[in-house]
Amino acid sequence: MATTAESEARKALNRLTRALEKSRRELESLQGAIRHAEGEDFPKDAYSEAEAALERLLDFGREEGARLQAKILQSGGLEPGRVRRSSS
Numbered sequence: 001m002a003t004t005a006e007s008e009a010r011k012a013l014n015r016l017t018r019a020l021e022k023s024r025r026e027l028e029s030l031q032g033a034i035r036h037a038e039g040e041d042f043p044k045d046a047y048s049e050a051e052a053a054l055e056r057l058l059d060f061g062r063e064e065g066a067r068l069q070a071k072i073l074q075s076g077g078l079e080p081g082r083v084r085r086s087s088s
Contacts, residue, residue: 006072013068017061024054 027050035042 006068006075009068010065013061013065017058017065020054020058020061024051024058027051027054 027047031047
């Protein structure tokens, strides 16, 4: 069973992931609106960089989630690679 600290870490990580995913959707929305408004003057490179930065943050979240899961499993005496989720 996860400790309170581990549970809080998982919750915080989930909140961060949801916020980053929402940020990505909002950036796409902004990009569409500005592209429509500015046409040829649209700063493609700036938006590509912002998208890449958000993707790096999402990757960080996935890596931290995997690391946290491995720690929780190890503290419970399980090997992370040997645990499978049921398909029920």
